[in-house]
Amino acid sequence: xxxxxxxxxxxxxxxxxxxxxxxxxxxxxxxxxxxxxxxxxxxxxxxxxxxxxxxxxxxxxxxxxxxxxxxxxxxxxxxxxxxxxxxxxxxxxxxxxxxxxxxxxxxxxxxxxxxxxxxxxxxxxxxxxxxxxxxxxxxxxxxxxxxxxxxxxxxxxxxxxxxxxxxxxxxxxxxxxxxxxxxxxxxxxxxxxxxxxxxxxxxxxxxxxxxxx
Amino acid sequence: xxxxxxxxxxxxxxxxxxxxxxxxxxxxxxxxxxxxxxxxxxxxxxxxxxxxxxxxxxxxxxxxxxxxxxxxxxxxxxxxxxxxxxxxxxxxxxxxxxxxxxxxxxxxxxxxxxxxxxxxxxxxxxxxxxxxxxxxxxxxxxxxxxxxxxxxxxxxxxxxxxxxxxxxxxxxxxxxxxxxxxxxxxxxxxxxxxxxxxxxxxxxxxxxxxxxxxxxxxxxxxxxxxxxxxxxxxxxxxxxxxxxxxxxxxxxxxxxxxxxxxxxxxxxxxxxxxxxxxxxxxxxxxxxxxxxxxxxxxxxxxxxxxxxxxxxxxxxxxxxxxxxxxxxxxxxxxxxxxxxxxxxxxxxxxxxxxxxxxxxxxxxxxxxxxxxxxxxxxxxxxxxxxxxxxxxxxxxxxxxxxxxxxxxxxxxxxxxxxxxxxxxxxx
Numbered sequence: 001x002x003x004x005x006x007x008x009x010x011x012x013x014x015x016x017x018x019x020x021x022x023x024x025x026x027x028x029x030x031x032x033x034x035x036x037x038x039x040x041x042x043x044x045x046x047x048x049x050x051x052x053x054x055x056x057x058x059x060x061x062x063x064x065x066x067x068x069x070x071x072x073x074x075x076x077x078x079x080x081x082x083x084x085x086x087x088x089x090x091x092x093x094x095x096x097x098x099x100x101x102x103x104x105x106x107x108x109x110x111x112x113x114x115x116x117x118x119x120x121x122x123x124x125x126x127x128x129x130x131x132x133x134x135x136x137x138x139x140x141x142x143x144x145x146x147x148x149x150x151x152x153x154x155x156x157x158x159x160x161x162x163x164x165x166x167x168x169x170x171x172x173x174x175x176x177x178x179x180x181x182x183x184x185x186x187x188x189x190x191x192x193x194x195x196x197x198x199x200x201x202x203x204x205x206x207x208x209x210x211x212x213x
Numbered sequence: 214x215x216x217x218x219x220x221x222x223x224x225x226x227x228x229x230x231x232x233x234x235x236x237x238x239x240x241x242x243x244x245x246x247x248x249x250x251x252x253x254x255x256x257x258x259x260x261x262x263x264x265x266x267x268x269x270x271x272x273x274x275x276x277x278x279x280x281x282x283x284x285x286x287x288x289x290x291x292x293x294x295x296x297x298x299x300x301x302x303x304x305x306x307x308x309x310x311x312x313x314x315x316x317x318x319x320x321x322x323x324x325x326x327x328x329x330x331x332x333x334x335x336x337x338x339x340x341x342x343x344x345x346x347x348x349x350x351x352x353x354x355x356x357x358x359x360x361x362x363x364x365x366x367x368x369x370x371x372x373x374x375x376x377x378x379x380x381x382x383x384x385x386x387x388x389x390x391x392x393x394x395x396x397x398x399x400x401x402x403x404x405x406x407x408x409x410x411x412x413x414x415x416x417x418x419x420x421x422x423x424x425x426x427x428x429x430x431x432x433x434x435x436x437x438x439x440x441x442x443x444x445x446x447x448x449x450x451x452x453x454x455x456x457x458x459x460x461x462x463x464x465x466x467x468x469x470x471x472x473x474x475x476x477x478x479x480x481x482x483x484x485x486x487x488x489x490x491x492x493x494x495x496x497x498x499x500x501x502x503x504x505x506x507x508x509x510x511x512x513x514x515x516x517x518x519x520x521x522x523x524x525x526x527x528x529x530x531x532x533x534x535x536x537x538x539x540x541x542x543x544x545x546x547x548x549x550x551x552x553x554x555x556x557x558x559x560x561x562x563x564x565x566x567x568x569x570x571x572x573x574x575x576x577x578x579x580x581x582x583x584x585x586x587x588x589x590x591x592x593x594x595x596x597x598x599x600x601x602x603x604x605x606x607x608x609x610x611x612x613x614x615x616x617x618x619x620x621x622x623x624x625x626x627x628x629x630x631x632x633x634x635x636x637x638x639x640x
Contacts, residue, residue, distance in 0.1 A: 049539045069542040076543040082536040095368035095554075099545040147545060 001025040002046065002151055002185055004209075007055035009045055014038065018055075021209045023200055025060065026148075028184045030194040033204035039187045040079070042204065043153050045075045046185065060150035060183070072151075075144030075182070078151050079155040081136050083128035089139050090124040096147035115140040116177065118172065134165040139173065145180065154186040158193055170196055240406030249620060256613050257546060260415040262312060262367055264290050264336040265357030273333055274324035281335060285317030294332020298323040312338065341412045350384065351377075352392045353412070361391055361416075366425050369393075371413045380417050380425060417616035421638070423599075432594040439510045439595065440575040447571040448509070448526075448564065449517040455526025456552065460535070476520035484516050509586035510593055514575035521574050522567040528561025562634060569630040573623055596622075 006168045007019040016038050023029040033039050044050040046057060048069035057065045083092055091098075093114050097107045115121045116151035118138040128136060137157060155200060158169050174197065177184055188194055194201055249629060268281050268289075274296070283289060283302065289299055292310045302320040307313050322333055348527045353520060361367065361383055368380050381393035386413040416422075425517035458470065476484060488509075492500040503509050541551035558566075579597035588591040596619050603611035 044539070047539070047543050049542065068547065069539070070545045070547060072543070074543050076540055078536050078540060080534070080536060082534065084537060084541075084555050084558075090423045095541075096544040099550065143540075143544070 001027075001058070002183055003056075003058040004042075004046070005058070007042075007045060007052050007057065007058040009033040009041065009050060009052045011041055011050070016042065016207055019071055019092070019204075019207070019209050021202060021211075023183060023185060025183055026181050027199050028186065028197055029187045029200040029202060030188055030198035031202045031204060031209075032188060032191070032194055035152060035189075037204050038207075039204055040155055043076075043155055043185065043187055045149070047074050047153055048072050051075075062128070073147075073149045075147070075152040077137075077140045077144050077152070077154045077157055079157075079159065081140040083131075083136055083139055083143075085128055087128070089120060089126050089128070089131070089195060092128070092139055092143045093120070093124075093146055095143060100147060117176065118142045133161055134169065137161065137169060141172075141188070143177065145176070145182070148180075148182075150183060152182045152184045154184065156187055156189065158188065158190070173197060178195075219493045228300065252613060252616055252620065256419060256610065256617065258418050258420070260290070260417055262290060263339040263355070263359050263361065263367070263414045263416060265339050265355075265359070266336065268337065269322065269331055274322075274327045274329055274331065277328055278321040278323060279331060280321045282569070283317050283320050284313055284337075286314065287317075287340070288312045288314050288338040290334075290336045290338060292334040294334070295546050296325055296329040296331065297333040298325055300333070308459050319630055339414065341414060344412060344473045349394055350392050351395045352385075352390055353414070354390050355414075356389075358388045359386075359391060359414075361386055364426070366417055366422050367391070367393060367540065368417045369412060370415065370598045371411060377412070378619060380421060382425070419608075419610040420617065423611060423614040423618065426596060427584055428590045429599050429615065429618075431591045432596050432599040432615075433622075435507065435510065435575060435594065436596040436619075437622065439507065439514060442511050442570050443514040443518050443575040444522075444568050444572045447522040448568055450519055451522035451526045451567055451571075452560075452564070454523050456530050456556075458523075458527050459530035460538075470592065473520060473523055476517050481578070481580035482584060485513055485584030488513060488516065488585045504585065505587045505593065507586070507593060508558070510582050510595060513581035514578045517578060517581065518571040518574040522571040525563060525567035525570055526560070529567070532563075533559050565630055565634050569627060572626055576619060576623060 002021065004019055004021040009019045010016070017118075018136075019042065021031075022077040031039055031042070041050060045052050046059070048067060052065070055065075056063055059072055059074065062073075069076075083097070087095070090111060093111045094107050097110055102110075111124070112121075115124055118141060119136050120135070120138055120142060123131065123135060123139070126135075128139070131139065135142065140155075141157070154173075157173070161169060169191070173184075176182070186197065201213055203210045269279065272279075278301075278445050290312050291307055293308060299306050299322075300320050301307075301323050302315045303318060305315060306323075320335075321456065322331065322335075326333075337357055339355040339357050341353050341361045345352050363383055363386055365383050366380050367383055370378055372378055377395055383391050383393055385392040394551060417425075454473070458466070458473075479487075489504065492504050495503075525626070537555045537559070538546075538548075538551045541555045542548075546554065577597060578595075579601065582588075582593070582595060582598065583601070588594060588598045590602075594602070596615055600612045600615040600619070603609075603615055
């Protein structure tokens with residue numbers, strides 16, 4: 001689950017106060033809102049990349065407010081994907097697993113499993129510079145899922161994809177959600193995307209999060 | 214005659230703009246290329262003859278021509294100045310620079326116009342009149358003063374004996390005599406006898422002289438070692454500072470930013486002087502091991518080179534988005550691991566650039582070294598110091614030779630850096 005309780009944070013002159021949000025475990029939540037209303041900032045706060053000045057963050061029954069990002073058990077896919085330019089796809093997928101000092105066999109079986117799920121098997125030895133937009137998006141997704149996080153944070157994952165890929169990625173996200181049972185918080189501009197994917201809709205406007213039924 | 218009127222809007226040609234770009238850019242590139250080329254062309258790569266004293270009296274042309282007496286079957290070296298038309302020997306007119314030989318007799322210098330200073334030079338080539346050998350040291354007597362100095366090099370040729378031919382260091386001189394060791398050093402017992410054939414002496418070209426000189430060999434070595442040490446030290450410091458300045462906001466950051474630029478803005482000589490003054494306040498054992506010793510060379514180079522490395526590293530880190538670290542943090546890295554696993558691999562190109570820049574700056578550093586480390590031969594002499602000492606001794610050619618060595622060293626380092634950089638790109 002994801003629960004934000006009365007969160008306050010500020011970034012320069014921009015300020016969010018008293019933000020609360022609750023998403024049950026295994027649900028697919030979509031957060032919408034206009035440009036510059038603080039969606040990305042809020043997502044970064046969930047991941048622990050931005051300090052909050054008040055409130056509590058609870059991820060999967062744990063209060064993670066004071067934990068560093070590494071210990072929160074989140075998977076983060078930023079809008080620009082940020083694939084590590086110096087590592088081939090295989091090592092991107094294995095990144096979190098190597099940090100957890102898993103055995104070689106465990107790592108390669110998990111990487112194969114992810115590649116299977118996301119259709120990356122043929123691309124494992126490619127460098128990120130040689131991937132198309134849709135492929136890069138799938139790698140970023142796989143990298144974030146590798147360590148089996150309880151929460152997956154997606155920042156506009158379908159922006160900048162063309163119509164056909166868009167549809168394909170939607171199906172893939174549904175499949176990932178179904179097969180892994182991870183709680184997903186997904187930021188988007190697109191109402192149609194929200195309608196299609198989400199079980200739970202949130203809207204961030206005027207410094208408040210509303211739950212749309 | 215009328216051409217159809219152009220309808221409506223027309224755009225001016227791009228040609229003037231493109232030509233302008235080429236001219237402006239090209240002129241700078243041309244100067245760079247010409248500068249290096251001039252050095253390479255100016256240096257005379259041939260051996261030079263050993264010449265006796267000047268035979269033309271200084272003064273002005275005053276109506277009459279200036280006469281000198283030439284011996285028959287002897288080589289003379291003539292250099293025409295800007296006021297002289299040439300040297301008239303009987304029917305023969307010598308108007309080009311170089312060695313010549315005549316039947317002897319009276320020669321006159323022909324001026325362009327009267328009342329101008331004499332600018333020509335005429336000198337006899339020194340001939341060997343006697344060779345003696347004792348204890349494997351040859352002493353050669355010349356018929357005129359040879360003008361060579363102890364420690365310079367001489368090429369001995371046409372002796373007909375392989376043990377004699379080659380470039381030798383002059384170990385002793387008088388006005389008319391010079392001594393050098395003969396024979397290969399490995400065969401101590403070999404009996405060396407004077408050659409019977411004519412022995413010819415010449416001065417090897419300045420590059421050979423420089424590369425054979427013990428002082429310059431030392432300065433090449435010191436330059437290479439100190440520059441490499443400086444580069445490693447600079448990167449060691451520049452990486453953390455660059456990363457800190459790029460990633461963190463803290464109080465007093467603008468002040469630190471300014472401080473970091475001081476070595477770049479300060480005149481280099483002042484950096485050296487400031488270091489010298491600073492070490493007056495240091496404990497004696499420390500200043501004794503640093504000042505006027507080789508550590509001073511490294512420290513003087515480091516102060517300036519490091520500032521450039523810091524700047525380069527900071528720009529490098531600025532260009533790597535924070536996103537990479539953020540993702541790495543969510544994946545299970547702490548800051549240290551994110552830095553080493555994600556940021557440093559991306560900063561390799563910048564690291565290489567910073568290292569090359571620091572190395573090149575260190576190689577060219579002169580002022581601070583002169584002040585802080587001195588210019589002691591075989592102790593604190595680096596290549597720029599050698600160039601300066603050569604210039605001071607009036608040997609432009611020697612200075613040029615040292616400059617060429619520096620150019621070569623820089624080119625080699627840049628090629629290595631580029632090749633490493635290419636590997637990174639094409640890997």
